[in-house]
Amino acid sequence: MQGGATAAKAGLTQQRQIVDAFLTALRGRDFEGLVALLDPDVVVRVDEAAARPEALREIRGARNWAKGAIAFSHLARSVQPMLVDGDVALVWAPRGRLLRVRRFTITRGKIVEVDVIADPARLSDLDLAVLND
16 A cells, blocks of 8 residues: 555554454454455455466455465464564464465555565565564
């Protein structure tokens, strides 16, 4: 989002609550729960390394992306929330090897943008930190 979205960016506490709720809904394959957390016009960008060759790189709309997210919910068992560049994100690092990051932009209590990153060069540039409970 551009313009005024930066001013409305969620704080860490709200980010953590929404990302935790997203992960719970994903693990539970709760389609309506996912949709409720997403802005109706959410934009999801998937880097080339994270998508199948014929798959879309950009997905728009809460219901569209929730369907796709549910399809990969089996991977959510090993996903953990972490701080990525100072914001709460979801990290998939089986056996300690970082393979994928989902970064969220949250405004007004909804997820408005998601970036799915799997490109090794992009992953190596991220600053990761453990979240305190």
